[in-house]
Structures are given as C-alpha cells and as structure tokens.
Amino acid sequence: MHPTDADIIIVGGGPAGMAAAITAAKGGAKTVLLERGDFCGTKNMFGGAIYTAPTLEIYPDFIQEAPLERGLTRHSYALLGKQDGTIISYDNPKKSEYYDAYSVFRPKWDRWCAKKAEEAGAYIVPQILVEDLIKEDRKFCGIKTKDEEYRAKVIILADGVNSLLAKKHNLRPDIKPENVALSVKQTLSLPKEKIEDRFNLAETNGAVYTIMGGPMLEMTGLGFIYTNIDSISIGLGISLQDLNAAQKPPYEFLEELKNHPSIKPLIKDAEIKEYSAHLIPEGGWKKIPKLYHDGLMIVGDAAMLVNNVHWEGTNLAMFSGKYAAMTALEAIKKNDFSKNTLKLYKKMLEDSFVLKDLYSYRNVMNSIENNSKAFLGYYPQKINEFMETFTATDNIPKREKYRKFIIKALKERNLIKLASDGVKIAKIAGDAIL
Amino acid sequence: MNIDNLLAKVKYKPDNQSHLLPDNNICKTCNNRVCEYICPAKVYEWNEENKKLEVLFENCLECGACKISCPYKAIDWKYPKPNKGITFKDS
Numbered sequence: 388m389h390p391t392d393a394d395i396i397i398v399g400g401g402p403a404g405m406a407a408a409i410t411a412a413k414g415g416a417k418t419v420l421l422e423r424g425d426f427c428g429t430k431n432m433f434g435g436a437i438y439t440a441p442t443l444e445i446y447p448d449f450i451q452e453a454p455l456e457r458g459l460t461r462h463s464y465a466l467l468g469k470q471d472g473t474i475i476s477y478d479n480p481k482k483s484e485y486y487d488a489y490s491v492f493r494p495k496w497d498r499w500c501a502k503k504a505e506e507a508g509a510y511i512v513p514q515i516l517v518e519d520l521i522k523e524d525r526k527f528c529g530i531k532t533k534d535e536e537y538r539a540k541v542i543i544l545a546d547g548v549n550s551l552l553a554k555k556h557n558l559r560p561d562i563k564p565e566n567v568a569l570s571v572k573q574t575l576s577l578p579k580e581k582i583e584d585r586f587n588l589a590e591t592n593g594a595v596y597t598i599m600g601g602p603m604l605e606m607t608g609l610g611f612i613y614t615n616i617d618s619i620s621i622g623l624g625i626s627l628q629d630l631n632a633a634q635k636p637p638y639e640f641l642e643e644l645k646n647h648p649s650i651k652p653l654i655k656d657a658e659i660k661e662y663s664a665h666l667i668p669e670g671g672w673k674k675i676p677k678l679y680h681d682g683l684m685i686v687g688d689a690a691m692l693v694n695n696v697h698w699e700g701t702n703l704a705m706f707s708g709k710y711a712a713m714t715a716l717e718a719i720k721k722n723d724f725s726k727n728t729l730k731l732y733k734k735m736l737e738d739s740f741v742l743k744d745l746y747s748y749r750n751v752m753n754s755i756e757n758n759s760k761a762f763l764g765y766y767p768q769k770i771n772e773f774m775e776t777f778t779a780t781d782n783i784p785k786r787e788k789y790r791k792f793i794i795k796a797l798k799e800r801n802l803i804k805l806a807s808d809g810v811k812i813a814k815i816a817g818d819a820i821l
Numbered sequence: 822m823n824i825d826n827l828l829a830k831v832k833y834k835p836d837n838q839s840h841l842l843p844d845n846n847i848c849k850t851c852n853n854r855v856c857e858y859i860c861p862a863k864v865y866e867w868n869e870e871n872k873k874l875e876v877l878f879e880n881c882l883e884c885g886a887c888k889i890s891c892p893y894k895a896i897d898w899k900y901p902k903p904n905k906g907i908t909f910k911d912s
Contacts, residue, residue, distance in 0.1 A: 423903050430883060432912035494909050514903040533902075549885040551900070562889050569886045571861045573827070574911040618911065630859060631890050637861045638824060662827040663912035664861035664882040666889075 393419040393510075395715050396530055396539040398517045398552060400427035402701040403687025404545030405500045406445045406708030407715075412508035414716040419539070420504065421515040421530070428497025432572060432663040434611045434620060434698065436488040436595060437496065441702035445709060446503055450485055454495040456615035457593025458486025461586065465610075465649060467601035468771035472649030481592070490593050490613045490620070492574075520552055520683070526724070527682035540724050541715040542683045545708060548666045550689035558685060559676030564627035565756065566670040566691075568608070571637045572622030573645075575657035579617045585653050586614055597698075598623070598650070600771075602643035605764030606633065607756050610644050611698075612653065619654055621645060624667050626756065637664070667700070668693045672749035678736065679729040684711040692741060696748050703741050710735035747819045754811055761808055765800055772796075824863045828880050836905040839878040840898075841887070847895035848874040859890045883907055 395411045397404045400422030411418040424430040436459055442449055449455075463476040479487070501511045521529035521536060529538035546552055548567065553559045586594040598610030608625030623641055630637060644650060668674070668691040675691050678684060686692070687704035694703060714732040718724045736742045755762055776792045797805075841864065843856070849872055856865040862880040865887065867873075883906055888898035900906070 423900055425904065425908055429908040429910075430906075432909055492911050494912065516900055516903045549888075549898075551898075564890055567886075567889060569859070569861065569884065572912060620912075627859070627886060627890055630886075631855050634855075634858050636824070636858050636863065637886075638827060659827065659830050661909065661911045662830050663907075663909055664884040664886075666885050 393417050393537065393539040394719055395419070395541045395543060395712070396421065396537060397543040397545055398530060399545035399547055399687075399689070400424070400501055400511060400513070401431055401497065401545060401547060401687060401704065402500070403689075403692075403704035403708035404543065405497070405504050406705040407543045407545060407686060407712040408504040408509035408511065408708075409445060409507045410709045410712035411715055412504065414712065416712075416716055416719055418509040419537070420501075420509055420511045421517055421532075422501075422511065422513045423516040424513060426498050426513045427501035427511065428494040431493040431497055432570075432665045433493055433700065434572070434595075434613050434622065435493070435701075436490045436613060438488045438699070438702050439485050440487075441705055445705050446500065448503075449499075453499045454491065456490040456492070457588075458591060459488040459490065459595050459613075460486065460592040461588060461594040463594060463596045465596055465598045465601075466767040466770050467598060467604075467647055467649055468768050469601075469604065470648055471771045471775065472601070472647070473770050473774050474649065486593075488595075490595075490615050492615070517546070517552065520556055522556070525681060527680060540682070541718060541729075543708070543711050543715065544683060544685045544689050545687050545704075546689050548668050548688040548691075550685070553676065553685060553689055558680065558683075559691075560674070562670075564631055566668065566674050567627050568624040568667045568669050568695075569627050569630055569637055569664065570622055570624035570667055571641050571664045572620055572662070573641065573659050574615075574661040574663075575619045575621060575654055576660045577617065577619055577654070577657040582614050582617070582619065588614065598644065599763060600767035601647045601650075602640045603763065604767065605760045606630075607752075607759045607763065608640075612650075618660055619657060621650075621654060626669060627666075628756075629759070638662075667695070669695055669752055671695065671752050672742070672745040673753075675742075675745065678733045679714075679726055681726050681729075682724050684714065684729055684732050686711045692745070694744050694748060696751055697744075699744075703745075706739055706741050707736060710739070750818055751815050754815055758808065758811060761800065761804070769796055828862055831882070832908045832910060833879060834905050834908065835879040836901050839876050840901045840906075841876050841878045841881060842897040843874050843876065843891075844895040844897070845873055847893045851893065851895070853892070855890045855892065856887045856896065859886050861886065881906065
C-alpha cells in the first residue's frame, strides 16, 4: 500500500501514536504511522515505568511478551534536606500474576509496541520526518515530508511535547518556560544482586523513588530513581522557568543529587550507560489546546496530556490515541471528517480519567509553582530538622529542644503563612476530592 | 561531572549541517544567554572574540529547552534530518 491510500495518517510513533495505530488498524482502517527516529522509541525517554491496567487495554499480551525490566513493588518517598533526608517506603507485594507497574526502556518498549501495531495491520514507517501539514479549504487532509506529499482522511498528531506541526499551524499557544519541565536522566549499570540488596527487593521486584528537595530545594522539581534488571535510572525534572532562574545546567543538579548522602550509597560503583534529556508538559488542564480540528486530532504530549502530580503520561497518551482512533473510525463510517464528528474525541476524553483527572488537578501546578519555596523548600527542610531533633540523644531536655524547634520554625514562617499554606493544601485536596 | 564524559555515552549520527540556527544578530545583543546553561548537552557557547554563538549541534539531545527558554525566540529549532541525531538505547 502506498501511503496516499491511507484513511488515517499518524505523525509520531510514541505511546499515543501507536495506541492510535493499533486501534485504527484493528477497526479496519488503512493506517500509516510516520516516525522520525531510526525506529519507534529511539528519540524517546521517560523515568520510567508503564502502568499495567491502562497498558493492558491496548496491549493485552504485554506481560508475557514485552521487554519489561522489573515489576514495581517498593515505592519510596525521599524528602531531602541539604545533607540529610527522611525516606518513607511503601512495600506492596505482588498480589496477582501481574505487577501494578513495570520499569521499561522506551527504545525497547516502543519498538515492541510498533511490532504489535504492525501485527494489527498498521503500516509503521520509521525514518520519515513530517515537515508540514496539508490544509485545503480549511481542512487538514495530508502531510508533507521533504520530498513528498501524502494524503489521508484524518491526521492524528502525535508528534510529542515540542509538536512543531501544531506550532506551525497555530493549533496550540506558544509553550512558555513555566509550562514545561526539563528532565535529565542517567542510566547506570549495576549488577542485579547489588540492586536487589540495596533496594531490599526480591528477585524481579523493583523500586521507584520520588525525591523532593536536596539540590532542588525551593524549586518546582522532583527527582526519580527506577530500578531495572541490571541498571538504575536516576534523573530529575525541574520547571524550565526555575532552571532558567537558577543559571545552572540541569546535569549539575543531577550530579548533586547523585552525590547526596541519602542517594550516593544506592548507586555506588554504578557505571554510566546512557545520558538523556526530554521536556515534560507541565501546564495541565489549563494548557490543553483545542483537541480537534477539521480533519485532525491532537493526542499525547502534543496535547499536553500529562498528570504531573502522579507522574502519569504514557497512560494518558495511550488512551488519547485510542479515543482519537475510535473517533476516526466513526468518522470513516459516517464519511464526515469535520469538527462536528471529531468532537467525539474530546467527549470520550472528558468521560474518561484523562480529562477528569487533569480537571481535578487543574490548580495544583500553579499552587506548587507559586509556593515552591514553602512546599518544596521550607517543609522538606523542617521535616528533616524535626527528625534531627527527634533522633538526637544529647543531654538536652526534650521539652527544651521541641520549643527551640518550634520557635525557629515560626521565625522562618509565621503562623499566618502556615495557616495560609494549610488553606492552599486544603483547596488542592478539595479540588481533587469534592 | 564533565559534560563531555556524559555525552560520550550517547549514540549520535551527526549531520554535517546544523538543525539549530540561532539568529546571531539577536545573540550579539543578548545579555543573559540562557541557552548557555539551560542546554543539557552544553550545545551553545558564546565566542567573545568572534562575537558569535558557537553551536555544537552534533551534541544536541533534541529536547527543545533552548527554543522555549530563549527570551527573544532567536533560535530556529528543527529536528535533525531523519536518520540523523540521537539514538537512545537504554532510556
């Protein structure tokens, strides 16, 4: 088949694009996916882990077949001071034959997904860079590469966070530094047994760390560690706005995190295997662009569909791709590719966790950004100072020590501010629950 | 950590032309050059002698941070040609 015969052209072979390709091909549409990398996944990175429940919706066989690393059973939350740290861990042993989430490498995982999309009947064409969209009579109807034009009834734009095509056609507002985080990551080789010993893991089990503070104190940023079979992924993501203000390169923050006393022993003697960087959409619900146009739908990171609070992106991407493809199939059935039919895509997202969750969390990022000095500076430090006071045995009467701690804490942040922080946190919680 | 040691761990297929084109007329007048420290691959370096922003585009990790960070929108940022640029393996 020549791509000119396509019903649907999908631009970009990440989780959103490939979920769209599989759904469309299974539904009988002639589907072509174009990817700029050598193969799907080579330009992609994330923390990271994929989540079992949403992934099973698209890839029912992935647990048996896909290149998975470890099943995540241990979730640790590290609140780091400058040199000290308070870490709590939650162990959730495997309850069924599945783990709830698995660490994976995107180049391997995405490549496997592409194979499944091909098995479903989609044409996956790597090493093609789409340079423009074709628009006629105000309708999107095809794409342009350097030398050729291909036409289709529907275009699904899955070209990632930078979406140059959306930008070119003013399909979404210009991204500002406060709307994205820059993530850098190192993959570090470490023998399997050492990983299991250091992270207290049974064989095949895995650990994930969410890290606050440390080198990122007072900044809107989080660090992460994921264990793989014989390597560790360690990285951080910091708001581009805060990074610009800090005037310090992102890899230096990561180096400081690796050298933090709470983290350093975990990665001792681990060799750097790979270094990578990627932007993460951070704008949330308020920055979601118009999701459908005549002849075109936008999915995944290109549509800013990321839930930062829970580190969810691939699941929102996959579901958005799936719903866009279901909508395209409906449009083919009705032979109507206008906004009027494609608006079904938005309706499906609204009825699902994708837009429901993003709506619930619509104020969280703003609130954290505006209060990062308190939420990601003062409180992590106070928790560590309290732990220092609580754990020290030093011949000073306890009462005296607690009083000292409270007086110092109030000096740095008065009762009115503390109360106002409480109100802000209550408002965030209220948005999510009520 | 020397950034060169990190970049040595990344697999690239370099192009012979830059996909990153800063407008040097704007760069000349820029007084903060956020690109010099925001880039995770240290692609940009101001050459004071030649009054020119040097671009080590071969090291680009294709993240897009420079394009968004530049307050003057002075960087014409494209993806490298297909078959060029980074190929991640374990990320």
